[in-house]
Amino acid sequence: MNQPNLMGVDWSAIPAPEDDGAAAHLKGLRLPDIALEGTDGTAWTLAVQKGRIVVFAYPRTGKPGEISLVADWDMIPGARGCTPQTCAFRDLANDMKAAGASAVFGLSTQDPAYQREMVERLHVPFPVLSDHKLELTRALKLPAMEVAGMTLLKRLAFIADDGVITHVFYPVFPPDRNAGDVLEWLKENPA
Numbered sequence: 001m002n003q004p005n006l007m008g009v010d011w012s013a014i015p016a017p018e019d020d021g022a023a024a025h026l027k028g029l030r031l032p033d034i035a036l037e038g039t040d041g042t043a044w045t046l047a048v049q050k051g052r053i054v055v056f057a058y059p060r061t062g063k064p065g066e067i068s069l070v071a072d073w074d075m076i077p078g079a080r081g082c083t084p085q086t087c088a089f090r091d092l093a094n095d096m097k098a099a100g101a102s103a104v105f106g107l108s109t110q111d112p113a114y115q116r117e118m119v120e121r122l123h124v125p126f127p128v129l130s131d132h133k134l135e136l137t138r139a140l141k142l143p144a145m146e147v148a149g150m151t152l153l154k155r156l157a158f159i160a161d162d163g164v165i166t167h168v169f170y171p172v173f174p175p176d177r178n179a180g181d182v183l184e185w186l187k188e189n190p191a
Contacts, residue, residue: 009080009081009084009174009176011081011173011174013074014074014075014080014081014174015075015076015077016077016078016171016173016174017077017078017154017155017171017172017173018077018171019170019171020143020171022141022143022154022170023142023143023156023168023170025141026140026142026158026165026168026170027165027166027167027168028164028165028166029140029164029165030047030163030164030165031046031047031140031160031163031164031165032047032135032136032139032140033045033047033048034046034047034135034136034139036107036129036130036131036135036136037112037129037130038105038112038127038128038129038130039112039115039116039119039124039127039128039129039130040127042127044105044127044129046105046129046136046160046163047163048163049102049103049160049162049163050102050162051100051101051102051103051161051162051191052100052101052102052159052160052161052186052191053101053102053103053104053105053159053160054089054096054101054103054104054105054157054158054159054182054186055104055105055106055107055129055157055158055160056085056086056089056104056105056106056107056155056156056157056178056179056182057106057107057108057142057153057154057155057156057157058081058082058085058086058106058107058108058153058155058175059078059079059082059108059145059147059152059153059154059155060082060108060109060110060150060152061082061083061086061108061110061114061115061118062082062083063117063118063121069147069148069150070147070148073147076145076147078145078154078155078171078172078173079145079147079152080175081155081173081174081175081176082108082155082175083118083122084174084175084176085155085172085175085176085178085179086106086118086122086124086128087122087176088175088176088177088178088179088180089104089106089124089126089178089179089182090122090123090124090125090126091179092179092180092182092183093125093126095183096179096182096183096186099183099186099187099190100186100190100191101159101186103126104126105126105127105128105129106124106126106127106128106129107128107129107131107136107153108128108129108130108131108152108153109130109131109132109134109137109144109150109151109152109153110130110132111130111132112130112132115128115130131153134151137151137153142154142156143156143170154170154171155170155171155172155173155175155178156168156169156170156171156172157169157170157172157178157181157182159182159185159186161191167185167189169181169182169185
């Protein structure tokens with residue numbers, strides 16, 4: 001299936017993911033001391049970030065006009081919507097910082113080169129981290145799915161305060177509303 005428009009999605013035609021409990025264990029966990037390459041060329045260790053951070057994870061972003069990973073990508077619950085989710089976080093990143101977040105990070109298992117193309121194309125103002133070696137995914141037992149022989153993260157977001165996960169958004173649907181939900185939570189729960 002060709003993806004001519006990554007933003008125009010009729011969410012009523014896309015199956016919503018169900019809460020399978022795969023993120024229930026995350027709240028209260030200390031982030032592991034694992035460095036991940038960011039799209040800014042920095043090795044980021046989330047565990048040592050001071051203050052409150054926002055991390056949103058997604059399966060994989062596509063490229064306009066590129067063939068989908070699998071023909072039925074849109075019918076995999078929670079698969080479609082990575083670009084709208086990322087753009088929503090892009091658009092609200094400054095508001096999140098004003099609401100107390102010291103940093104915002106994207107996270108996927110895509111390789112750093114692919115992520116850099118996406119960050120440049122979409123003008124993303126924060127680092128997107130690559131867990132292409134699945135180190136953070138395995139250490140935290142993040143919700144994941146296997147598609148076309150690849151391990152992809154299921155869509156989620158979390159807040160961490162001084163290296164400890166304090167709130168988790170999972171499942172996330174529709175993806176383009178996730179950033180707004182995170183911002184609302186930040187405003188209602190000052191650090």
